[in-house]
Amino acid sequence: MKFKRKYIDTDSLMSTILVFVTLVLLPLFLSFNFFMPLKNAFYDFAMTDINYAKLRSPEKELADTNIVLIDIGRMSNSKLADLLNILNQNKPRVIGIDKELRDDEDSASNKSLALALSNVNRLVLSNRLFYDKKTKNFDSISRSSEMFTKYGISGFTNQITIDDRSHETVRTFKIYTKVNVGAGSQPAPKGTGFAPKGTGFAPKGTGFAPKGTGFAPKGTDTIPKESGTISKESGSVQRDSIVHPFPVEVVHLYDPEKVQYLYSRNNEEEIINFRGYFNKYFFIAGEQVLNYEFNSNLFSGKILLLSYFDPFNMSPLFAYKYYSPLDSNYTGKSFPDMYGIEIHANVISMIINENYFNIIPSWLAIVLAFILCYLMIISYKYIDDKYPTWYELLSLVIFVIISLLLLGANYYSYHLLMLDLNLNYALFAIILASPIYEAYTKSIKPLLQRMFKNKS
């Protein structure tokens, strides 16, 4: 009791609790249909974006020379086969193709592409997961034709974490997800084992990694199985498959230990440490490769990422681009700024270089926000009691100082300590602190006191 009297001020505590109750109730108020965009804008806003967009110097960021981006435009299968043959002669470490390969061209073209793919030692193809809002599951996978997929492994290219909310900023990626197909799904066909030939990563047919190696993601008590096995059109995907994103599959073939480290961090989702746009990697147009206009060392031992990618097009199509935190328009309307393949390159670069961001867990962020809010309200109360005429001015000064400190801490921790302080809770709490303190001490409390007095 003595401790409570000495260190805990009831009014300040009650005001702080009210602040957090308001924080819980406010989103409910914004849930009306016509406030939804406002709610979405709030949710999409992250203080850390200001760091990327305005405070960081992109020119100081070094380029990653392990990755080469190659624009394949809308190449036909035969041209793509020629391109792959040239690339393959230059001994790349991994080739990742972020494009659905279709067998709808003439059979000679399809065969030449299949042959070129079969000659690639470490090949990753892309697939796309489809989310069913009703069942809240990814229930199907769209992928390249089976005549091509059998020569490599596949990773999903959905950038957004749960479903495809294309208007949100891509800040994180899921390191795995589960595909849950309804009844009637068929088992995986033969010959599509996860481990690619020659990678030595896992014995053929055993699945992704041996149980107990720490590689399997948290919460999955079984060995992750092969990613979706048949194209969406055929309608059967393995039930409850664990599937991995395209960049993780690429790194897995490049350096499996890096992926083991990623999974050892035990996060379902990782914040992407963006190095930059295409100019932070090697990039070359497919046509240049076909014309042999490249340095002979450019591809050797590298990760080659092939996709439709046209960074100099001033009027790109929306289908290929996403919003990233690097966009100088960190809030409000703007066109998406980053190609999907650029995001993959950033993720791959982060995993290879083990340049991860850490994030303060939400519960800790809430506790810290609570403490900060409580301390602010205590200081308000002190000023209100001792210097009532200065209260309004000084409370404003305190608010401005704390806001600036939060902004500084956010910047310092994010870019110097690689730590996301998860300050959104604290920011909203300190905005509400003063009005709620005043409402509580000057209205709610006296009214309650009067009510109880009358009753007694």
Add this chain to the structure above:
Amino acid sequence: MRFFSIDNIITTGLILLILKFFFVIFQVDFLNQLNNQIQDFQINDIVFSRLKDRDAVEPDTNIVIVNIGELKRDKIAEQINIINRFEPKVVAVDVAFSKVKGDEMDRPLADAFSKVKKLVLVSRLSYDKEKDKIELVKSIPLFTQYAQCGFANFIDEEDFRTVRKFSPREYANKDPVMAFSVKVAELYYPYAVKMLFDRNNESEIIYFERNLNKYKVIDCEEVFNKRDSFSYVKGKIVLFGYLGPDVKTLSTEDNFYTPMNSNYIGKSYPDMYGVAVHANIISMLLNGRYIYAMSDNYVLILTIVLTYLTMAGFTYLRIKHAEAYESLSLVFIFAEFALFFFVMFSLLYYFNYYLNLKNMFFVLAVSEMVSESYFGSFKPLTKSVIDKIGYKFKPAKM
């Protein structure tokens, strides 16, 4: 307690000063973007975006839109020839042909244009900073000799801003020039444009009602594949413009944000191609469905009056209900918010009247803080300073 008091006047003045100078802080580089978003946001957009029932709007059958896709000039010429056979009343092309591309490309297009009875091409108003004047950039004379021109610029089309208004007429080198959509409407139905100019407004708010699903749209390849089945364009306005490589593929080219965007705030894709914006303006002119708006001066006066009433309301609550003041002031603010929303939305929804009380929402956000600061700090502190000075200069007793 008096309604007109020096306290209410001072607090109103303080709020108006804050309103005037607050946005200076957004000049800091990293807050600039936030400022851009605040400036672009209009509460009335919610009416177009969320409240109007778009499905209930009838399609406008007077206008047909043709997608030119990524076609070169010779193929656009072919499109125009195909459509022109069916005798549309006006053909308008929302594409600038400002450079010569050689006879192989240009000649077929010029031939196609020469066969059109009423043809409108776009021009563009361009501000020359050095000469400090507006210039008109037109297509090459080979094409313009067969056409009338209208400028395609919208107001606020830059920096990802939302297009809400258009200027019917501008002056380039002191010569009056009409907007593209106005010129089209004039050729189709001159009386509609007379009504527009009778309104004598420098700019008009666009009555956005329809996107591509409410106009007849012919996709790029469809023109060639169904070349004999466009009899429905007879006597109609046909607008040629860019709607992506095909209508289903969304492109960033000539694509704008409008109040019909379902995300009226925050990140979103643009929702309407330029040619569809022109179609909306033409529909508005032909149907005479204008939006009426209060002039900026009247809005300013109304804002001052409402600010004063708000501050007087706070003073009343402070004096008459001192104990419950904090809670009641919060209720008062929310009630005003709700009232303004209701009035603005109702006026626009039912009476096509655009009342822009955006500043009042800012006033409400800071009003309580200003009132508290004034009565809690400024006034007592000023009084004590004056008292002290008064005491100091009090003449000594003789």
